[in-house]
Amino acid sequence: MNFYLEIAKMRAARLLWCRIMKGFGAKNPKSLMLRTHCQTSGWSLTEQDPYNNIVRTAIEAMAAVFGGTQSLHTNSFDEAIALPSEFSARIARNTQLILQEETHITHVVDPWAGSYLMERLTQDMADKAWSIIGEVEAQGGMTRAVASGWAKLKIEAAAAEKQARIDSGRDVIVGVNKYRPPKQDAVQILEVDNHKVRENQIARLQRIRATRDAAKVEAALGALAEAAASGRGNLLELSIAAMRARATVGEVSDALEQVFGRHRADIQKVAGVYAAAYDEAEGWDAVRADIEAFAQQHGRRPRVMIAKLGQDGHDRGSKVVATAFADLGFDIDIGPLFQTPEECARQAIENDVHAIGVSTLAAGHKTLVPAIVDELSKQGGGDIVVFVGGVVPRQDYEFLYAAGVKGIFGPGTPIPVSAREVLAQIRKAHGG
Numbered sequence: 001m002n003f004y005l006e007i008a009k010m011r012a013a014r015l016l017w018c019r020i021m022k023g024f025g026a027k028n029p030k031s032l033m034l035r036t037h038c039q040t041s042g043w044s045l046t047e048q049d050p051y052n053n054i055v056r057t058a059i060e061a062m063a064a065v066f067g068g069t070q071s072l073h074t075n076s077f078d079e080a081i082a083l084p085s086e087f088s089a090r091i092a093r094n095t096q097l098i099l100q101e102e103t104h105i106t107h108v109v110d111p112w113a114g115s116y117l118m119e120r121l122t123q124d125m126a127d128k129a130w131s132i133i134g135e136v137e138a139q140g141g142m143t144r145a146v147a148s149g150w151a152k153l154k155i156e157a158a159a160a161e162k163q164a165r166i167d168s169g170r171d172v173i174v175g176v177n178k179y180r181p182p183k184q185d186a187v188q189i190l191e192v193d194n195h196k197v198r199e200n201q202i203a204r205l206q207r208i209r210a211t212r213d214a215a216k217v218e219a220a221l222g223a224l225a226e227a228a229a230s231g232r233g234n235l236l237e238l239s240i241a242a243m244r245a246r247a248t249v250g251e252v253s254d255a256l257e258q259v260f261g262r263h264r265a266d267i268q269k270v271a272g273v274y275a276a277a278y279d280e281a282e283g284w285d286a287v288r289a290d291i292e293a294f295a296q297q298h299g300r301r302p303r304v305m306i307a308k309l310g311q312d313g314h315d316r317g318s319k320v321v322a323t324a325f326a327d328l329g330f331d332i333d334i335g336p337l338f339q340t341p342e343e344c345a346r347q348a349i350e351n352d353v354h355a356i357g358v359s360t361l362a363a364g365h366k367t368l369v370p371a372i373v374d375e376l377s378k379q380g381g382g383d384i385v386v387f388v389g390g391v392v393p394r395q396d397y398e399f400l401y402a403a404g405v406k407g408i409f410g411p412g413t414p415i416p417v418s419a420r421e422v423l424a425q426i427r428k429a430h431g432g
Contacts, residue, residue, distance in 0.1 A: 017033075040074050053080070057095055159316050228259035274323050305347065309344060370400075387407040
């Protein structure tokens with residue numbers, strides 16, 4: 001949402017790309033051109049006063065166009081509430097068409113060229129980015145920086161700091177922490193039957209496996225694994241050939257995993273960033289004091305596991321919550337991405353947690369959350385309190401409460417508010 005910064009980011013990226021490609025000795029001028037796809041932010045969208053999101057997306061899209069993007073995805077205004085409806089998707093699509101067909105801003109290559117503000121901001125950003133690239137190179141390259149967890153920690157520290165500024169009111173989000181509407185109007189949303197989607201997908205996979213040429217699939221997957229092992233051959237070309245033979249994404253991944261192994265994201269958390277940025281705002285000290293009192297009474301701090309279940313890879317929110325809760329004094333465990341409910345329940349019981357916070361942003365809450373509650377009961381962890389945070393339509397709240405959930409925190413919930421409720425429910429379940 002920082003309009004000038006987003007334009008400068010694109011301009012700085014092109015400058016750095018050209019510098020890097022020249023360093024590689026690129027001879028074709030086309031190699032010096034950075035082609036970019038942009039997507040407007042899903043994170044900046046709010047559940048509260050959601051029609052404001054139409055304006056946010058338009059501003060972000062305009063920044064991308066001014067910055068010179070070649071390709072653009074505009075988010076729907078209701079994506080902080082549910083999956084996009086046909087109505088909201090049409091507005092998102094038309095936002096692009098209006099920018100392209102009505103505003104004339106696409107007719108000028110770089111309209112901000114020569115502006116002192118923009119040129120200085122671009123240069124400052126390029127210089128800072130070049131410094132970070134130097135840090136990465138000193139570690140042995142980006143692959144090692146990712147493997148060590150350094151890259152994720154950098155991102156998570158920035159996210160925690162931003163969230164603290166919002167929660168403390170230092171950064172204004174219209175309709176959330178300032179200019180709140182007196183009441184929330186209901187928004188028509190897309191309702192998805194998760195069970196039906198899952199059953200349909202399983203049926204499709206079964207049909208494909210029953211009708212494809214199994215020998216051809218095995219040969220294609222074997223060729224892919226062999227090329228990965230030998231280092232000879234084009235893995236992309238061989239992956240496409242395997243899929244044309246009707247191999248699944250999972251089977252292609254498994255063939256490569258035999259050779260390369262599977263990346264496991266480092267699940268460390270940053271410490272102190274949220275607390276430092278929150279600046280001891282009202283409510284912070286009170287929650288910390290309550291947690292200390294709980295620790296004195298029970299001989300240990302309240303322990304919470306932050307979980308991501310199913311094929312939901314959006315972990316920004318879960319990491320921010322983990323960081324902030326840890327800064328408040330909770331003991332925090334973080335589950336890996338893509339856990340099954342069975343794996344999550346087992347980890348929670350083994351780690352003797354008081355509560356599980358399920359972060360959901362992929363519309364799987366009506367299937368996965370009841371499953372984790374059932375698994376906890378089956379495995380002897382029925383006293384573990386379950387909370388849900390993220391994108392959950394309000395009409396689904398009753399369903400989740402009936403399934404055994406003790407608290408639901410939608411986008412925009414301040415951390416101290418959710419922390420206080422989590423602590424209260426833990427006390428209720430465990431005494432004191």
